[in-house]
Each structure stands twice: as structure tokens, then as C-alpha cells.
Amino acid sequence: MPSYETIAFRAQDCDGCMKCVTACAQAKSGADDPAQSRIQILGAAGKWELALCRQCGDPKCVSNCPSAALAKDAETGVVAWDADRCVDCLLCTVGCAYAGITRDARVGHVSKCDLCDGDPACVKACDRGALTLNTAARIHRRAAEREDLFAPGLAACQGCNSELLIRHTLRHVGPNTVVATPPGCIPGMGTVGYNGRTGTKVPVFHPLLTNTASMLTGIKRYYKRVGRDDVQVLALAGDGGTSDAGFQSLSGAAERDEPMLYICVDNEGYMNTGMQASSATTYGSWTSTTPVGERLQGKSTEAKNLPVVMMTHNCSYVATAATAFLEDFYEKLDKAIEVSKTGMAYLHVFAPCPTGWRFGSDRTTDVCRLAVETNFFALWDYTPDAGLTFTRPTGRPRPVREYLAGIGKYRHLSEGQVAHIQATVERKIAHLRRFERTGA
Amino acid sequence: MADAAALLPNAPKTIVCDGNEAAAWGVVLSRPDVVAVYPITPQSSLVEYVSQFIADGTLDAELLNLEGEHSVLSALQGAALAGARTYTATCGPGLAFMFEPYVRTPGLRLPMVASLVTRDMLTPQCVWGGQQDAMTVRDCGWIHMYCETVQEVLDTTIMAYRIAEHRDVMLPVNVNHDGNYLSYGVARAEMPAQAAVDGFLGVKDVNWHAALDPLRPMAIDPLTGGAGGPGPSMFVRYRKGLCNGMRNALRVIEETHAEWGRLTGRHHAPLIEEYRLDDAEVALVTIGSMTGAAKDAVDALRSGGKRVGLIKVKTMRPFPVEAMARALSKVNAVAVVDRAVSYGWNAGPVYQETLGALYRARHMIPAVSVIGGLAGADITDGHFARCIGMAFAAAASGQAPDGPVWLNEND
Incomplete structure (x- = not known):
């Protein structure tokens, strides 16, 4: 199983401020529109939940994809999406248990977290430490x-x-x-x-x-x-x-x-x-x-x-x-x-x-x-x-x-x-x- | 001491010092790499001398000031496994505290040298000389040599390194000198030239057999033993190897003393010394610094026509049973004077060894156990004259007293 890095979430430290969502939207679209964010915080105070790609070791989105638009990078572990190959079938969204790859009509295609080249904007924006980048994979490599x-x-x-x-x-x-x-x-x-x-x-x-x-x-x-x-x-x-x-x-x-x-x-x-x-x-x-x-x-x-x-x-x-x-x-x-x-x-x-x-x-x-x-x-x-x-x-x-x-x-x-x-x-x-x- | 390095002798020289300083000079001339120290009476001035010699540059060695004797010997074990020639000194309660790493040193076959400035053991609380400390650890696998004079302390300290590091031996050596009497007794001593000692000791190679060195990775002391597999035979092989090293040491100690005699003109008896024994009817058996007064007593009685001699034990471990048997065969009774006791035998430890040697000689003569000089007490020529009298009485009657004679009981 290939190793991977992932973003970890401590629900008890999350206060639902949504700074991570805004930071992601900014990083990926240059605007504050939460629809453009690839991270979503759902639920209500005291029971916040994370919707985000886990960069799985055995990603179901990848195995479900009929057009090879999704692939896990052997070096970085990131599950990457290729717009040119995507046929918009949404089978990937069915495969994911974490709501880590979703389609929003305002965006027009599926989108998912790409870990910002190993320096995620959402983690940097979280000043309560609820989001952390787990880099254990680097250590193991x-x-x-x-x-x-x-x-x-x-x-x-x-x-x-x-x-x-x-x-x-x-x-x-x-x-x-x-x-x-x-x-x-x-x-x-x-x-x-x-x-x-x-x-x-x-x-x-x-x-x-x-x-x-x-x-x-x-x-x-x-x-x-x-x-x-x-x-x-x-x-x-x-x-x-x-x-x-x-x-x-x-x-x-x-x-x-x-x-x-x-x-x-x-x-x-x-x-x-x-x-x-x-x-x-x-x-x-x-x-x-x-x-x-x-x-x-x-x-x-x-x-x-x-x-x-x-x-x-x-x-x-x-x-x-x-x-x-x-x-x-x-x-x-x-x-x-x-x-x-x-x-x-x-x-x-x-x-x-x-x-x-x-x-x-x-x-x-x-x-x-x-x-x-x-x-x-x-x-x-x-x-x-x-x-x-x-x-x-x-x-x-x-x-x-x-x-x-x-x-x-x-x-x-x-x-x-x-x-x-x-x-x-x-x-x-x-x-x-x-x-x-x-x-x- | 500003010009201390100049003290290093380029030629033999004469000094006047006590036994602790003599041991320190022996250490200087032997050039250990690592010295670890912790003070204890009556050893303290010895490690003070060595520390000062290192501070002054007279001895180029790494000085470890550690927090107790346990760590002193432990650090030196590490240093020796890394390749160092090492030195320390202790006695009494310090030796007791050192006991755990002490019993392990011979099994690791580390050729260390450590002085024991012998001291009586607690309790009663006591800071004075006696040999109970060294005698208590006589069966741990260390070589034990007891010195008679300040000169012998200096010479034996140097010889100890050659004996310990001999490839047929590879065992640690305790050079023992009596607390108070030798530690503080001042006498003239001849110091050999550094170059002569360098040649005598040769090139140091202490961890050819067992090393903690990344250039030669190995495991030191994996678990052995148990009832199955290769464990039992491997354990026996190690034990027998240690016993063989002890047996070889008898020869190496003799060779080393002979070579030292050729080099310096000073011929110390290596295992036992026979003094005026050839036509003797009875003999004293002594050990350590008491021997000087005992020889005086023998001389005095010889002047009066009494046929008495003396056997001094220098090497207590390995015990020179053949040499002792030969010497004992010459007399009809002995009085064995111990500066320690063997609890449960109601006698002294050297007395027990003497009985063993007599059996080896098939020479069943009466032997008197005498215990004296405990806790710093003096054993005078008068005491020894009394011991000789008891030996003559035993020879005449064929009987020795039941139980030991306590020399200082009524002093």
C-alpha cells in the first residue's frame, strides 16, 4: 500500500469558524466563495465534522473512475484529478465515504483537495490546531x-x-x-x-x-x-x-x-x-x-x-x-x-x-x-x-x-x-x- | 608543581614517598588512557595524587570524576571495551558499592588494574586498615597481589598492567596495599625511567577480544545459559576460559616478575616468598605489610638459634598452591597470620588456603590460625615471636589450638 500524507481533524478543537473553507476557496479560485472550497466543515457547534479527501491508500474514487481521470501519485500520495480525462460521470463521488470528492453546480465539475503541494492553506488558516497535516509518510519514506x-x-x-x-x-x-x-x-x-x-x-x-x-x-x-x-x-x-x-x-x-x-x-x-x-x-x-x-x-x-x-x-x-x-x-x-x-x-x-x-x-x-x-x-x-x-x-x-x-x-x-x-x-x-x- | 612534567624520569631516580604516592607514580609510568576516581579513606590521597598528575600534565589521561565507585568501575568497563587502558583505586565500603560491576569485570575479560588500599569492613564502623575488604572478594575472578613495601607497590602497579593485558591472562588485577601501614608509611623508592616502562609494557591492545567499536560491530555479553540449546555449553566455555586465564596467570606473574628483575634489579617474589625456610622446623605464613615485622621476629629468633622461617603470600588469586605446597613441605608446623577472618570457618582466609596446600602436599602438620591487625591494629615483632612460639609448641605436641588466636585481643 503506498504511503500518503493527509490532513487530520480534531473535532473537539474546531469552533466552526470556517477560516479553513475561506482559505481553500481563496487558494483555489482567488475568491471567498465557499462553493469553491475543497474542504467543508459540516454540522453544528460541538459536533463539527470534516468533509475532505483523505488521500486514501486504496482510493475507491480512483478504482471507480472509468476514464483514468483520477490517479494516486506514487511519490506524493496525492490523489490527483485530471480535467481533460474526466467524463463527469460522478462515479468517484459514489465511491468516497468522506465526501472528499464532490460536484457543485456552481463549480461545474468535481473537485477535491490536492494538499496544496504539501503546504495546505486550510491548515495554515486554522489557528486552533484542529487541522494538522500528518506528514508521517515523509518520515517513513x-x-x-x-x-x-x-x-x-x-x-x-x-x-x-x-x-x-x-x-x-x-x-x-x-x-x-x-x-x-x-x-x-x-x-x-x-x-x-x-x-x-x-x-x-x-x-x-x-x-x-x-x-x-x-x-x-x-x-x-x-x-x-x-x-x-x-x-x-x-x-x-x-x-x-x-x-x-x-x-x-x-x-x-x-x-x-x-x-x-x-x-x-x-x-x-x-x-x-x-x-x-x-x-x-x-x-x-x-x-x-x-x-x-x-x-x-x-x-x-x-x-x-x-x-x-x-x-x-x-x-x-x-x-x-x-x-x-x-x-x-x-x-x-x-x-x-x-x-x-x-x-x-x-x-x-x-x-x-x-x-x-x-x-x-x-x-x-x-x-x-x-x-x-x-x-x-x-x-x-x-x-x-x-x-x-x-x-x-x-x-x-x-x-x-x-x-x-x-x-x-x-x-x-x-x-x-x-x-x-x-x-x-x-x-x-x-x-x-x-x-x-x-x-x- | 608548575614544572611537573619535568618530574617524569628520563632515567631511574630515587624518591621518598608513601605507598599511595608510590601507587600513583606507578600509574603515571603505566600511562593509562582513562582514570576514574572517587575518594575513600585510606585511598583518598592516592586518587588526589593521580588527579594532580593529570592536572599538571604529568600524566596524559582522561580524568573521570564520577558520583560513586559503582559508576567508577562501570565507566572504566565502557572505556576498556572501547580500547582504553584504565585505572582506579578503592577499598572497604567503596569496594562493596563497586561489587556489582566488580564481579562482572573478569567475565568480560577486561585487563584493568585497580588498587585496593585495604581497609577493614563495616561494621563496627571503622576507617582503618585491615584486609577484610579484599579477602571478601577473593573469589570474584580478579587477580589479587598483596604488596609488602612502598617499593613493591610502585613496581607491582606497573607489573600488573603487563600481567592483566597478557593474551594468555586477560583478567583484571587488584594491587593491594595495607591501609595506614603502606598507604601512609613513607619510605625510599626507586622509580624506573619512563622509556624502560614503555618498553616493558609494550603496545596496549586491551579490546582485541571484545570491543564496543562501530568499526568492529559485535554484541557484548548476549544472554547465555539455560537448560537447552547451546546455552549450557557456551556458559561452561566462558567459565572454563576464565579459570584457564587464572591458571595461566601463575606462569605470567612469575615471568613478569623475572623480567622486571632483569630490567630494574629489583627481584620481588612473584607468588610466595620463602624466607630463611630451608632448614626451618616451623614457619610463619604472612601476607602484606605485616611481613616486615615478621621477618624481624624470625631474624631475632634465628640469632638465638631457633630454626624458624617465613612464607609470605604475595599472590592470593590465583592461589599458588604448588609453590605453597613445596614451601610447606619443608616444615613441621606453621602459624598463619591473617588480617581478616573467614566467617563460619572460625579462621583466617590465608589459613584456609594453607590447609588446602598442605593437603595437596600430603603433609599433615599442625597449623595454627592467628588473626591480628584488624582495624588498623599493629602487629609487632613481639606478636610474631608469640606466634612462632605457638608454632613450635604445635610442632612438639602435634596439635594446634582449636580456633584462632586473636593477637590484639588484650592489647
């Missing part, structure tokens, strides 16, 4: 051009996003890299290999659970000394090896701003060894060591807020990321790689665990997205100079119960516990806002 440095067929659990994360990360950092992955899911899936076989095409090793940042310190400092400063050192560590037992060495490396890229893959506990609680386990979570019974109802304390802890160390760069927002992750990865040439870059990546958190393996990306959209896991980055910047809107979050509802480890929560989590989420966001730099 870029990644596909680079060598996959992770062995095929490694046995992560079904639905785990760590493999996705690792493959993207390794393709991006490239072969001149030394990878450390302390005990946990990532070596468990075979990254370092078993019995003399390796799972990675770059140098890779098991540190102890406790000393990832220290071992990378020694490696990097030696390469620097011998003039091979271009060797990238990379940690792919779980939350236990980062936030619990590995924290002292991480804190020391952060204090010294050691040049390294440290990625914490946070699945909120010791998921590899049977779902025990770590300091990153969130309040209320069922785990095998914070069980649910008559006397205990999951974890009774809050998670250590490690990204914030790292922000208040001497790191050159700290960011959070979630794989539902790959473009955001890539932007941060680019920054982190650059920063890690001279200082410490810490990326804290949200990694929902279908096995340990008890949700369907097809829901990982949804869980990631909901965590961000409810502000349960906010996306931001931080440098000492720029302060904290939210990289996804936090102003109009969904209620956190929408996130909690689909996850088994929260199944037992009382109304009081849900209210507690909602209050904690709001308090954490307010706390993060204090790190934003306002003004020039």
Missing part, C-alpha cells in the same frame, strides 16, 4: 532509505511499540553508534542476542540494570580522547533501569552533561519480568506487586516524574515523546542527536504495554494518542536556553477517564481514584507550565 540496523523477526510482544521505536531510532542515528540496553524488554526481545548471536547490526551490549549512563560515559570519553568524537552512544533503557536502580548513574551523567543520547522507554513498570511496579508506575495501577484486593487497590503513590527530574539536572536537552506522534518524535530525535554530540540529551518515550497493562494489542497507538490528548502524558521539550515548550496542545484536554477506560490495569479504579488521577494530571500540567519561557 526517509526511514526506508536508511539501513534497518535491527535484526528482523525480534520477538517483542504483539502490539509493543518498542520495536517501532528502536527501528526508527537506529535507522536515524546510523551505523556509527554504540547501543547500551540494560536488562528489560528491549534486550529481552533479542536486541543483544542470545548465545552468541546478536540482534543488532551496530555494537550493542547489556550494561547492568544500574550503570547504563556510566558505561556510556566511559565509552564516549575514550572515543573523544582518541579523536573519534563522531561515535554516537545511545541508551535504550526501560523505566526501571532509568528511574529506579539506574538512577544514580543517570543523575551523575546528567549532572556532568555527558555527551550521550539516553532514551527511556517508559512502560511504567517491570513488564519484562512479570509486571512488577517501578517508581515510574502510575497511581492506581494494578501490577503484580501493587495488586488489587480487599485492602490494596493498586499503587498507592504517584509515579516519579522523571522527565521533570531530568529537566532540573544539567541536561542540554530533555523531551517527552509518544509513538502515536511520530513526526513529533522525529523532530525531537533530530534535536537530541545534534545536542548529544556535546551534551546530554534525554528522551522519555511513552510505551504502553498491551501485555502488562492489559489492553488489546491493536490499541497501542490509540492508547498513546489518548494519553497525550488527555494530558496524562504531555508532549514537550526543554533546553536550558528556551525553557519548556509544549509540542502538542494541552489547553483543551479530553477527560482522563477516556484514557483510563480502555486499560485493564485501571479496571478496578473507584470514582474517587479517577478523580484523584484527573486532579494529578491537571496539577502536573500546571507545574510544567511554570517551566515555559514567556516573552522574548
Whole structure:
């Protein structure tokens, strides 16, 4: 299936202002006439809907077209309409489920979105962030051009996003890299290999659970000394090896701003060894060591807020990321790689665990997205100079119960516990806002 | 220290220093690439000396000031896997904190050198010398050599690199010197010329076998073991390889000391030293800096016609069981003086090793366990005279006391 870019719509952020419609009409006809717009916002306040071409991977408009007037561009993914070939049969409009290609008598022929050569006027006009251009396709195309440095067929659990994360990360950092992955899911899936076989095409090793940042310190400092400063050192560590037992060495490396890229893959506990609680386990979570019974109802304390802890160390760069927002992750990865040439870059990546958190393996990306959209896991980055910047809107979050509802480890929560989590989420966001730099 | 680089000897020279400074000079002459430090009594002045030497340019090395001994050894493991010759020093609680990466170093076959400025272990809370720290980790796969004098500290630090990096060995080495007595005891020491040490140590190549280097990509330490597949045999192969390295080290330690003797004229006993043993009826067995006073006691009793000798253990791991068996075969009783205890054996660790060697020699003589010098206590020539008396009594009666003699119990 060819990849494609598309315009995404967040109905809850739309206020029906119609600026997108006007912008499209202007861009395509030079007038404000909404009939000339290829994007339409329909419905009423509180339930706005989008009528727009999705640039489908398997477009029914194209397969319905008897005259080859519609075609999906293999390079850009845009479904393009050719006026010279169109016989005005309207079969394309029958094929589309999104009202993405329509005929208006005032226009005189079918029309549809062409993504404005990758810079859509409607998205630029939407000042509430309800419309965004999803450019993940560019990322996948870029990644596909680079060598996959992770062995095929490694046995992560079904639905785990760590493999996705690792493959993207390794393709991006490239072969001149030394990878450390302390005990946990990532070596468990075979990254370092078993019995003399390796799972990675770059140098890779098991540190102890406790000393990832220290071992990378020694490696990097030696390469620097011998003039091979271009060797990238990379940690792919779980939350236990980062936030619990590995924290002292991480804190020391952060204090010294050691040049390294440290990625914490946070699945909120010791998921590899049977779902025990770590300091990153969130309040209320069922785990095998914070069980649910008559006397205990999951974890009774809050998670250590490690990204914030790292922000208040001497790191050159700290960011959070979630794989539902790959473009955001890539932007941060680019920054982190650059920063890690001279200082410490810490990326804290949200990694929902279908096995340990008890949700369907097809829901990982949804869980990631909901965590961000409810502000349960906010996306931001931080440098000492720029302060904290939210990289996804936090102003109009969904209620956190929408996130909690689909996850088994929260199944037992009382109304009081849900209210507690909602209050904690709001308090954490307010706390993060204090790190934003306002003004020039 | 402005002209510190000029201190680097172009020719042998004589210095007067304590054992910690002697170790630091041994480090300077061995030219490690990466040094990681964290202070702890009575090691602190050693890492201060090394840090100052790096600050002054006397030693061209990367200095890592890390947040604890655990990270110190971890960073050095990383550096060694990248290709560095490394150095650090610790003792007591610091060694205990270092334990997790410490036990891993021999299995990775990293030829590191680390000084242990030996200190008694907590608790009771104590900052004084004793060998309980080093003795507690004697079975982790590190080579352990104990020094008797300031000069031997300097020389052994350098020799340790050649032993560790020998392709038949490839094991980390602890060069141990007694806290207080050697760390702060000042004596004359001869320093070899840098060029001589460079030639002696040869070209460094520490990660030919296991590297974290993008030019030679490999996985370091994949999971092994388990009940099926290639796991069990692979694990055994690694373990046996480490044991073979230890066995080879006995030969390499002897060769290295002989070569050092040819180079410098200083012939230290490599494994054990036999002192006035050939016609002896009984012997003391000693380890470390206590040996000086013990030799004085032997000399004094020899002057009085007593046929007594001494066996000093320098290399505790690998334990030189054949050499020890040969030496023990010459006497009819021994008193083994330990600066540490083996809990549960109610004796000292060197005593246990001595019993093992006696069995190897098929030489069933009475052996007295003596424990002294704990927590910085002095073991005097008077104490040793008492030990020799107990050895003679044991030889006469054919019986050794049941349980150890605690030398400083009534001091």
C-alpha cells in the first residue's frame, strides 16, 4: 500500500469558524466563495465534522473512475484529478465515504483537495490546531532509505511499540553508534542476542540494570580522547533501569552533561519480568506487586516524574515523546542527536504495554494518542536556553477517564481514584507550565 | 608543581614517598588512557595524587570524576571495551558499592588494574586498615597481589598492567596495599625511567577480544545459559576460559616478575616468598605489610638459634598452591597470620588456603590460625615471636589450638 500524507481533524478543537473553507476557496479560485472550497466543515457547534479527501491508500474514487481521470501519485500520495480525462460521470463521488470528492453546480465539475503541494492553506488558516497535516509518510519514506540496523523477526510482544521505536531510532542515528540496553524488554526481545548471536547490526551490549549512563560515559570519553568524537552512544533503557536502580548513574551523567543520547522507554513498570511496579508506575495501577484486593487497590503513590527530574539536572536537552506522534518524535530525535554530540540529551518515550497493562494489542497507538490528548502524558521539550515548550496542545484536554477506560490495569479504579488521577494530571500540567519561557 | 612534567624520569631516580604516592607514580609510568576516581579513606590521597598528575600534565589521561565507585568501575568497563587502558583505586565500603560491576569485570575479560588500599569492613564502623575488604572478594575472578613495601607497590602497579593485558591472562588485577601501614608509611623508592616502562609494557591492545567499536560491530555479553540449546555449553566455555586465564596467570606473574628483575634489579617474589625456610622446623605464613615485622621476629629468633622461617603470600588469586605446597613441605608446623577472618570457618582466609596446600602436599602438620591487625591494629615483632612460639609448641605436641588466636585481643 503506498504511503500518503493527509490532513487530520480534531473535532473537539474546531469552533466552526470556517477560516479553513475561506482559505481553500481563496487558494483555489482567488475568491471567498465557499462553493469553491475543497474542504467543508459540516454540522453544528460541538459536533463539527470534516468533509475532505483523505488521500486514501486504496482510493475507491480512483478504482471507480472509468476514464483514468483520477490517479494516486506514487511519490506524493496525492490523489490527483485530471480535467481533460474526466467524463463527469460522478462515479468517484459514489465511491468516497468522506465526501472528499464532490460536484457543485456552481463549480461545474468535481473537485477535491490536492494538499496544496504539501503546504495546505486550510491548515495554515486554522489557528486552533484542529487541522494538522500528518506528514508521517515523509518520515517513513526517509526511514526506508536508511539501513534497518535491527535484526528482523525480534520477538517483542504483539502490539509493543518498542520495536517501532528502536527501528526508527537506529535507522536515524546510523551505523556509527554504540547501543547500551540494560536488562528489560528491549534486550529481552533479542536486541543483544542470545548465545552468541546478536540482534543488532551496530555494537550493542547489556550494561547492568544500574550503570547504563556510566558505561556510556566511559565509552564516549575514550572515543573523544582518541579523536573519534563522531561515535554516537545511545541508551535504550526501560523505566526501571532509568528511574529506579539506574538512577544514580543517570543523575551523575546528567549532572556532568555527558555527551550521550539516553532514551527511556517508559512502560511504567517491570513488564519484562512479570509486571512488577517501578517508581515510574502510575497511581492506581494494578501490577503484580501493587495488586488489587480487599485492602490494596493498586499503587498507592504517584509515579516519579522523571522527565521533570531530568529537566532540573544539567541536561542540554530533555523531551517527552509518544509513538502515536511520530513526526513529533522525529523532530525531537533530530534535536537530541545534534545536542548529544556535546551534551546530554534525554528522551522519555511513552510505551504502553498491551501485555502488562492489559489492553488489546491493536490499541497501542490509540492508547498513546489518548494519553497525550488527555494530558496524562504531555508532549514537550526543554533546553536550558528556551525553557519548556509544549509540542502538542494541552489547553483543551479530553477527560482522563477516556484514557483510563480502555486499560485493564485501571479496571478496578473507584470514582474517587479517577478523580484523584484527573486532579494529578491537571496539577502536573500546571507545574510544567511554570517551566515555559514567556516573552522574548 | 608548575614544572611537573619535568618530574617524569628520563632515567631511574630515587624518591621518598608513601605507598599511595608510590601507587600513583606507578600509574603515571603505566600511562593509562582513562582514570576514574572517587575518594575513600585510606585511598583518598592516592586518587588526589593521580588527579594532580593529570592536572599538571604529568600524566596524559582522561580524568573521570564520577558520583560513586559503582559508576567508577562501570565507566572504566565502557572505556576498556572501547580500547582504553584504565585505572582506579578503592577499598572497604567503596569496594562493596563497586561489587556489582566488580564481579562482572573478569567475565568480560577486561585487563584493568585497580588498587585496593585495604581497609577493614563495616561494621563496627571503622576507617582503618585491615584486609577484610579484599579477602571478601577473593573469589570474584580478579587477580589479587598483596604488596609488602612502598617499593613493591610502585613496581607491582606497573607489573600488573603487563600481567592483566597478557593474551594468555586477560583478567583484571587488584594491587593491594595495607591501609595506614603502606598507604601512609613513607619510605625510599626507586622509580624506573619512563622509556624502560614503555618498553616493558609494550603496545596496549586491551579490546582485541571484545570491543564496543562501530568499526568492529559485535554484541557484548548476549544472554547465555539455560537448560537447552547451546546455552549450557557456551556458559561452561566462558567459565572454563576464565579459570584457564587464572591458571595461566601463575606462569605470567612469575615471568613478569623475572623480567622486571632483569630490567630494574629489583627481584620481588612473584607468588610466595620463602624466607630463611630451608632448614626451618616451623614457619610463619604472612601476607602484606605485616611481613616486615615478621621477618624481624624470625631474624631475632634465628640469632638465638631457633630454626624458624617465613612464607609470605604475595599472590592470593590465583592461589599458588604448588609453590605453597613445596614451601610447606619443608616444615613441621606453621602459624598463619591473617588480617581478616573467614566467617563460619572460625579462621583466617590465608589459613584456609594453607590447609588446602598442605593437603595437596600430603603433609599433615599442625597449623595454627592467628588473626591480628584488624582495624588498623599493629602487629609487632613481639606478636610474631608469640606466634612462632605457638608454632613450635604445635610442632612438639602435634596439635594446634582449636580456633584462632586473636593477637590484639588484650592489647
